[in-house]
Amino acid sequence: MKRLICLLFGVVVSVSGLADVTLGGDFDAIRAVGIEGAGNAAAGVAWKEAAAAEPEKMTAILNAMNGANPLAQNWLRAAVETVADRARKSGRLPEADLAALVKDTANDTAPRLLAFEMxxxxxxxxAEALRPGLLNDPAAELRLFAVAELLEEGQALKAKEDKKGAVAAFKKALDGARDEEQINALAKGLRDLGEQVDLPKHFGFLMKWQLIAPFTNVDRGGFDQVFPPEVGVDLKAKYEGKGTEAVWVPFESKDEYGMIDFNEPFGMLKEVTGYAYTEFEAAEERQAEIRLGCKNGWKVWLNGELVFGRDEYHRGMKLDQYKLPVTLKKGKNTLLVKCCQDEQTEQWTVEWRFQLRICDATGTAILPKS
Amino acid sequence: MTMKTISFWLGLAVPMMALADDWSQFRGPNGSGVSEAAEQVRETPEVAWEVALPGRGLSCPIVVGDKVFVTAASGNEQGTLHVLCFSALNGDKMWERTLRATGRTMSHKKTSVAAPTPCSDGERVFALFSSNDLVAYDLQGNLLWLRGLMLDYTNASNSLGMASSPVVVKETLVVQSENDSESLALGIDVKTGGNRWKMERPKAANWTSAVVFGETVALQSSKGMTGVDPMTGKVQWNYADGAATIPSAAVTKKAIYVPSNGMTALVPEADSTTQLWRAEKLKPGTASPLVLAEALYLVNGSGVLVKADLATGDEVWKLRMKGPFSGSPVASGGRLFIASEQGDLQVIDPSGAGEGKVVHTVALKDTILSTPAVSGGALFVRSDGKLWKVK
Structure with missing residues (x-):
């Protein structure tokens, strides 16, 4: 379970990691909260003490959020807000300390975002003074503010028919942008001015895959059934599929958002399972995120190890719907995606596809070495 | 007894007296949608105050004593979750707490991460979000505990968003997190936030909310309805003939009226249920039905209010209102109140000899997808951006 939490949310919850930070017994009890309510009672006692702190201690509470798991960060966030309520009444909000905390990118996103919001x-x-410096911030949430400022600037220049200035503002913003809506707006702005934008590269979508189908998914049983590609990928192999032979076919997405569509090579089949395989050449061993969008049942393996899976069908799909923290090894990494199509017959259940990109925790594309 | 002593005891008594007028969960007492408080909403209520909200939401306000609680979600991907407390008297904000979502926040654009309605046991307020973040505060805004149910159960989510509202019974908070993948219900100790029990639920998306019948919590799903002992999670009775996954059941002290094969009236008993009647022509839309006096009222998918005989399920009359509706009707003083998606808060007098009549409309001029709360002779209604008191 702990591993799954790490995979899904990139949470550092190792006991040794928590023990490395000694901020006082009060914070330690809060930082020790875990799943299924573990540690809530002790944290509740410690929280009262933290929430009663003088405003000058607010940054200490914010600092205690560094390295804490998301639950503990929320406990500490509530303490900061409670202290801030009193600080506002007494005019003692430590604005300079909060600004310094935002500027220090060694801090986690959670305390920096809360400080910036305050x-x-x-x-x-x-806050306004800090905005321009957030364009290449390690926190995607903070970049939003700087990108928005540049987007407005570019649009204003465009309205004044200052094409050169608008293009420069849009390009600068796009370099920092990690939010889909902002990226789309910037891409449109640049294209309207005749500029080229390579969205698949910006996002880091994996566009070239080998696909195989159809294996069965009758009664949605294919999700748990182990088909040959899960045992080992042999791109020359042929298998008995559902009603026909299952063979590997090359597929290259022409979609700007990297859609890998099983319907294109195999037709609009129902109650079937397909697999997609690709390789990714990493320049170095590093932490990364596999980000997936998919409205079918799916599983993802990296280098033969199951990362995560989910058997939900046709409830919606979006960019970065699932963020799966992984470690890439230096050199060749193999990726296998299982994509199951269900039995529903409505028009909105036709899609049998996914999109996948590899990036860092900020959403910056990690491009293959080759 | 001195005057000072009298004042002290009167001071203590105020919150207890206020309990009778509390609207402490989705659709109020037991999830019935009916206010039995002494002070009733008048026939022609008007806006008493309105306040801005910091984020989106279609959860309903709840009222505990003199406080109105409401949730909202704001920021990038609705990742900031708000719990707000306002004075019921004048709308002054008494406190606001936020947390960052620890679970997935994706939802259909019409709904929001702040979809489940909070609930209260009179001492604490419990707020659940579609991201499966669950938090308990005391009424002054002090954090008591929190959970990230998607950290606990990593596939407990719905990409369309979840909306089932929790209920609190006998020091247990009952939470449904029902979806296609990891579907479950929990009984949570209100004091510690720890699990009393965990129950697997049908693997199917479900947006209905539990109702309280006697000492059991009735959980509705696509499979039917299950009565559960809130302290142990032990199944007390089960109805397995299917049910809707959007409109929730209506409940009285005598029976449960389930959106199942049309509408089905059930009397739960030990280990079984007795079916009083079934009316297949009664088809509630998104709004949940309610029982007022000797009639069942439901709003169908065309925005038509249907009155049915409570004893037989036979249709009595239909009334076209100004729809469409996502929120459910509530009742006070013998009248029904429902807000349309266009923001028309309509007052219906259902007591006429013929059909019911819309007797008054308050134009709130905003998109309203939620159900009003009733307390102190007033309605509390929210949109994505505002909270109103209408009295």
Whole structure:
């Protein structure tokens, strides 16, 4: 279970990791909260003490969020908000400390985002001053503010028919943009001005795959059934499929959002299972995220190890729907995606596809070495 | 007894007296949608106050004593979750707490991460979000505990968003997280946030909310309805003839009226249920039905209010209202109140000899997808951006 939490949310929950940080017994009890309510009682006692702290201790609470798991960060967030309520009444909100905390990118996203939100509310000029410096911030949430500013600037220049200035603003913003909506707006802005934008490269979509289908998924049983590609990928092999022979076929997406569509080579089949295989050459061993969008039942394996899977059908799909923290090894990495289509016959259940990209935790594309 | 002593005891008594007028969960007492408080909403209520909300949401407000609680979600991907407390008297914000979503926040664009309605046991307020973040505060906004149910159960989510509202009974918070993949219900100790029990539920998306019948919590799903002992999770009775996954059941002290094969009236008993009647022509849309006096009221998918005889399920009359509707009707003082998606809060008098009549409309001029709360002779209604008191 702990591993799954790490995979899904990139949470550092190792006991040794928590023990490395000694911030006082009060924070330690909060930082020790775990799944299924573990540690809530002790954290509740410690929280009262933290929430009663003087405003000057607010940054200490924010610092305690560094390295904490998301539950503990929320406990500490509530303590900061409680202290901030009192600080506002007494005019003792430590604005300079909050600004310094935002600037220090060694801090986690959670305390920096909370500090920035407080500045926006209570000291908008201080927040405004920080905005331009957030364009290449390690926190995607903070980049939004800087990108929005540049997007507005570019649109204003475009309205004044300053094409050169608008293109420069849009390009600068796009380099920093990691949010789909902002990226789309910037791509449109640049294309309207005659510029080329390579969205698959910007996002880091994997476009070239080998696909095989159809294996069965009658009664949705294919999700748990182990078909040959899960045992080992042999791109020259042929298998008995559902009603026909299952063979590997090459597939290259022409979609700007990297859609890998099983319907294209295999037709609009129902109650079937397909697999997609590709290789990714990593320049170095590193932490990364596999980000998947899929409205079919799916499983993902990296280098033969199951990362995660989900048997939900046709409830919706979006970019980065699932964020799966992984470690890429230096050199060749293999990726196998299982994609199951169900029995539903409505028009909106036709899709049998996925999109997958590899990026860092900020959403910056990690491109293959080759 | 001195005056000082009298004042002290009166002070203590105020919150207890207020309990009778609390609207402490989705559709109020037991999930019935009917206010039995002494002070009733008048026939021609008007806006008393309105306040801005910091984020989206279609959860309903709840009212505990003199406090109104409401949830909202804001920011990139609705990742910031808000629990707000306002004065019921004048709308002043008394406190606001936020947390960052620890689970997936994806939802259909019409709904929101702040879809489940919070609930309260009179001492604490419990807020659940579609991201499966669950948090308990005391009424002053002090954090008591929190859970990330998607951290606990990593596939407990729905890409369309979840909406089942929790209920609190006998010091147990009952939470449904029902979906296609990892579907479950939990009984959670209100004091610690730990599990009393965990139950596997049908693997199918489900947006209905539990109702309280006697001492059992009735969980509705595509498979039917299951009565559960809130302290142990032990199944008390089961009805397995299927049920809707959007409109929730209506409940009285005598029976449960389930959106199942049309509408089906059930009397749960030890280990079984007795079917009183079934009316296949009664088809509730998104809105949940309610029982008022000797009639069942439901809003069908065309925005038509249907009155049916409570004893037989036979249709009595139909009334076309100004729809469409996502929120459910509530009742106070013998009248029905429902807000349309276009923001028309309509007052219906169902007591006429012929059909019912829309007797008053409050134009709130905003998209409203939620159900009003009733307390202190007032309705509390929210949109994505506002909270109103209408009295």
């Amino acid at each position: 500045l926006m509310q209570d000291a908008p000029k201080a």
